[in-house]
Amino acid sequence: MMMGFEKWLGDRLNKTKESGKFRTVKTMNAGPSPIMEIDGRKQLVFSSNNYLGLANDERCIYAAETILHQFGVGSSGTGITTGYTKWHLILENKLAQFINTEATILFSDGSLAIFGVLLSIPEKGDVILCDQFNHVSILDGCQLSYAESIHYLHVNMEDLEEKLRDSQDHKRRFIVTKGVFSEDGAVAPLDKIMSLAKQYQAHVIVDDSHGIGIFGEKGRGTCEYFNVRPDIIIGSLSNAVGAEGGFVCGSKVLIDFLRNHAKTFVYHPSIPPSICAAAYAALEIIETNQEIRKQIFTEVNYARNQLGDMGFYIKGHLSPIITVVIGDPHQAEAFSTRLEEEGIFVPLIPQPTNISRESSINITITANHTHKDIKYLLSKFQMIGKEMNII
Secondary structure, eight states: OHHHHHHHHHHHHHHHHHTTOOOOOOOBOSSSOSEEEETTEEEEEOOOSOTTSGGGOHHHHHHHHHHHHHHOSSOOSBTTTTOOOHHHHHHHHHHHHHHTSSEEEEESSHHHHHHHHHTTSSOTTOEEEEETTSOHHHHHHHHHSSSEEEEEOTTOHHHHHHHHHHTTTSSOEEEEEESBOTTTOOBOOHHHHHHHHHHTTEEEEEEOTTTTTTSSTTSOOHHHHHTOOOSEEEEESSSTTOSOOEEEEEOHHHHHHHHHHOHHHHSSBOOOHHHHHHHHHHHHHHHHOOHHHHHHHHHHHHHHHHHHHHTOEEEOSSSSEEEEEEESHHHHHHHHHHHHHTTEEOOOOOOSSSSOOOEEEEEEOOTTOOHHHHHHHHHHHHHHHHHTTOO
């Protein structure tokens, strides 16, 4: 019987391999850095979400280390048992002030924050209108919700409006979108989404995990960039903030509701207090250092323009994520492998849906990359692109 089980899994795994989406896990032998030893080989890394370089910033490390000695390694429980310390309260207050909302609630992971919202707030009889390129955690959260879930075409406001118009018989309408789509680097037009929401009486949920710290004058994310205030803002502490965990910002009523109804808060351990202290230190840096964001976008725009001039098809024209469309999954996998052979680590991320047959390589440029690093990346893209007849 066990052999039958293994064969069944093996057959399914073989289909994954045939599709070109089979992945292996690489072992990092050092902390976050532009140059890392990966499986024993030195690589120039262009796939990290450590946008601002804060995951290895000495100020954040010192903050975590200090609290680590006072509060210990783990949180020891959920937020409603023993897992909520003064540092959780301090960070929640800081995030509310930073995002400019009434209150904030912390989750132990960004995906758990998404599940906490989507599995507790929409009810039967409601409808969730979900961008088709949303992160897989959002897609799964919508599917698991009590509400009906309908996908609208990626950042397509005409299709969203049509689906809003067709959903007027539902009790409530929720629009769920990412601020920045890590899948293709697109930025959601939040100003237009908010306008449609007002017109059709819908509630807006924005997952700004890849926008917070990067967009806006103060780094408050795409909501600051577009000067809008959705009903719910979801964020991650593991990208630009450089720590771990997730959070939800909104009204005090919303946060009180989630503390009582979000199962992923009630039943999951809290993030450690030392991580709260590191995240707090990172937010202080983000607020006071606007130059770091300007530096990133200067290098991103340079790399994007160079790749376009070479003949590559580029997506993501506003974000620090440069999406280079390669072709089918096998071709993209071969391109990624060649990059690794040349000392550049940009692994191919398989798409969770079959929306598009295009496979891409996503380049992420961080504050720690030098101009020399980027020029080396570009030279290898041009060389391999010509080898594979892509450009």
